[in-house]
Structure formats: C-alpha cells, structure tokens
Amino acid sequence: MSSFQAVFYRDASGREPVRELVVSLDAEARSAIGRQIDRLNLLSDSTPHLPFPHSSQVDGELRELRCHYGRDLYRILYRRSERLVVLLYIFAKRSARIDPREIRIAHERWEDFKARMEAQPRTPPRAAGYDAP
Numbered sequence: 001m002s003s004f005q006a007v008f009y010r011d012a013s014g015r016e017p018v019r020e021l022v023v024s025l026d027a028e029a030r031s032a033i034g035r036q037i038d039r040l041n042l043l044s045d046s047t048p049h050l051p052f053p054h055s056s057q058v059d060g061e062l063r064e065l066r067c068h069y070g071r072d073l074y075r076i077l078y079r080r081s082e083r084l085v086v087l088l089y090i091f092a093k094r095s096a097r098i099d100p101r102e103i104r105i106a107h108e109r110w111e112d113f114k115a116r117m118e119a120q121p122r123t124p125p126r127a128a129g130y131d132a133p
Helices: 017-024 027-040 100-118
Strands: 005-008 055-059 062-069 072-081 084-092
Touching (some): 005 027, 017 027, 017 084, 027 062, 062 100
Antiparallel strands (some): 072 084
C-alpha cells in the first residue's frame, strides 16, 4: 500500500498559482496550510479521501482541502490523478458557497493538466509540502 503525493498544478508557462499564493502568506499561515497539504500525502488506497472537516466533495471528483489559520479560511480545490493529488486552485473563503467561477478555474486547470500529462514528452509535476524540492 503506497501513499499518494500532493503536487502543485503547473501551467504551460511553468507558473504554480497555488504555491505562489501560499508562499505570499505570512509564515504561520503558510505553516497551517502546509500541515493540511501534508495530510493529503498520508492518503492511500485504503484511505482515498480526507474526512470532513478536513476535506469535502465540491463537484464530481473535485474536492476542497479546508485550511484554517485563526479567523482566516482558505480552500484548495484539488483532484486525484492515479497516485497524485493535484492542487489546482486556492482562495480565501469568505462566504458559505464556493463561487462557480472558482470551480470553473479548477476544472479548466484539471483539463490542462490532463492534456499536458498525456502529451509526450512531459514535465512531471513538482511535489508539494515542506520537503518539496
């Protein structure tokens, strides 16, 4: 039983929007979000999803990672690709519902990820978390 690996979505130009937002936050907020991302690295075939309140289903296979730092709430929209957990979109949560535009962006990034990962040659995604290169 091998675990899954969280990776940042990387666009065609090499930008990693989720990582960029996370590193722009203060050290304590980054640490809180990093701990939640680390939880994704513990997933396996026997435990394919984090339970609520850490994660919940958003739309089809799209899920949200629920990150809290004090009064600040962040959500990372993600989806699994075999053994990878692809971190697609992050936003500060300010209302009870997720804006459909945010869900659309996550779906668009997923389609882009799949298309480029199925192309040859490809650049593998980079690991997410504290020990990422």
